Amino acid sequence: MKKLFHHWWREFRRWIREPRIIWRADNELVQITIEVQHWVPFFAFTVVFLWYIVDPTAVALMSAVMLGGVLLAAFLLSRAIARGVEGQRRLRFAAMQVGDELEEQIFLKNKTLLPVIWAEYLDRSNIPGYTVSSARAADADTQIDWRAHTVCTRRGVFALGPWELRIGEPFGILMVRQLYLQKQDILVYPPLAVLPEQFLPHRGALGDHRPLNQPLRAETIASTTVRSYVPGDPLRHIHWRTSARRGDPFVKVFAPEAASNVWLVPDFDSADHVGEGDDNSQEVMVTVVASLALTLLQQNLSVGIFASAENETVVLPRQGQTHLWTILQALAPLHAAPGRTLEDGLQRARGLVAGNDLLILVTPSLRPDWLAALRRISRSRGSTGRAEVVLLDPASFGADVPPNAAESFLALLAEQGITANILRRDDVHLVSGYYGEVSRWEFSVTGTGRAVARRAPRTANPLAEPASPPRWKTVE
Incomplete structure (x- = not known):
């Protein structure tokens, strides 16, 4: 009996601690609910009401009327807050590349005749180091706004929103929760770098040197x-x-044949990558792949991407500088994942690579288990040496490997007839502002002491405006 009592007591405490929705209003962009924050006034009203039924005295009547009035006033105030208070966020400056500044303007609009005692913003954005979560207050019939900003330090596809606004009524019994569902994606492109000459394919020759061993030489007019x-x-x-x-x-x-295809294959096996922060081998690998794509497209070659990351990503080979944006958009959200072995990725890529294509593998892996898969790709095209490897030296990223491990593996690749080069962390020199000047606030001070903005971030379209007032309905 004692265990059963404790069990029921625990369930009761858990039940009263969970917020209970007593009113809801929904539309396409916002979900508004009124939830019970504290149950003690409801229990007190129930006890006083039963007291009045059993013993209808004046004290019991006044107590019941007072508690009932407080509960009714709390609900009516919460309804007014739900209808008359709203939040909004507007993206003023968007980020496009690493180093750009992102800035938002956040609003709290109070259209009621009562002040907002507290309003809490809860942000579910996933931009590293950025949030608009904060607590605010507003006077009656006013609007307040403030700004939040950050400098983007990492490539990827990030989301601004969804976000939540919690507002309390004066009695502290109920809480209004407004969940704003609108979300805006922010694409931050990976940086580009200047690579040493030896890492660029087709080097050292001009014209119809037929670098990709085409079966028939294409005639161009250049x-x-x-x-x-x-x-x-x-x-x-x-x-x-x-x-x-x-x-x-x-x-x-x-000029070289314009029909040449080059497949860039980055290694996204998390077991192969080393290093910490933004200078780890994975981020450098993405930069190298993006930079190789730029260089090859400038050579009038068709460039494609095959990446086996969290999801398998394929960008078919195309020509032209505009194709670079497609490649960058594909590379931006990719991250290493466990179990995505390089050997399996090369086996799946084998069906995409034609006999006259060049495959460039970028990896920090010093394990020989993927060599057989790479060798099969070369042999299936009737020629050895048409698969090249850019080997990221793990030692330059702080990995605990034997001395000259990369050089030994390079010799092993040479024995297999595969052209390879070792790329160290210090060999990659980032190019600042390839997509345009880095966009952030910069100020200069005049002789009179006045601060003048020399540069501003990129302007952006705001998030979707709040929808028209929802059709209110009470939850039964």
Whole structure:
């Protein structure tokens, strides 16, 4: 019996601690509820009411009327707050790249004739180091606003909202909860870097060197230079003026074939990455992949992405500088995940890579278990050496590896006929403001002591405006 009593007592305490909704109003963008915050006044009213029924004295009647009036006043005030108080947030300046400043303006509008004693903002945004959560108060029939800002230090797709506004009535018995469902995505592109020359494919030659071993040489209209005629060159490629001037046949050298495809494959296995903060191997890898895509697109090549991260991401090869934005949008939200082994990723990528494509793998992994999968991709295209590896040296990111471990693994790749280069953390030099100047507030002080804004962040469209007043309905 004692255990049963304790069980019921625990359930009762848990029940009274949980907020109970007594009124609700919904529309597309906001959900408004009135919840019981403290149950003691309700229990007191019940006891006094039963007292009056059993012994209808004047004291019992006055006590019941007083408590009932307080409860009714608390509910009516909460209804007025629910209808007359609202919050709003407006995105004034948006971030586009790492280093940009994001700024919001937050409003609290009180249209009632009573002051708002306390209003608590609870923000569910996921931008690192940023929140608008705070507590405010407002006088009757007024509007207050303030600003929140942060400097974006990390790439990714982030969300502003949803968010919640909690408002208390003067008696502290009930609470109004307004859940604003509108959400705005913020895309922060990864930074770009200047890479050393040896990490760029097709280096050291111009024209029709056929870097991707195309089965048939594509004819382009862009002639870069001339060279001596060799047996097998088409006669239509002979440059007659140079041949006449030099006395020997010369042929025109054309620009590289525009149909060449390059697949960039980053390694998103969390077991392979090392380092902490924004300089870890994963962030550097994404920067390297984005920078390689930019360089290859500038060479008039078709660039695609295959990434096996939390979700498998495929960007089909396309040409043109505008394709860079598609690649950056795909790279921005990707993060390493456990169990996404590089070997499995290469096996899935094998079906995408055609026989005349080049695959560039970017990884910090020094484990040899993925070499067989990479070698199969090379052999399936009829030629070795058409898969290249950019090997991020784990030691440069603080990993505890044997001395010269990266150099030893480089030699192993060379034995397999795979071209590879070692990239260390200090080899990557970020380019500031490739997408435009870094956007943040900058001020200068004039000779009179006045502060003048020299630069402002990027303006942005506000979040969706609050919807029209909802149709109120009481929860039964």
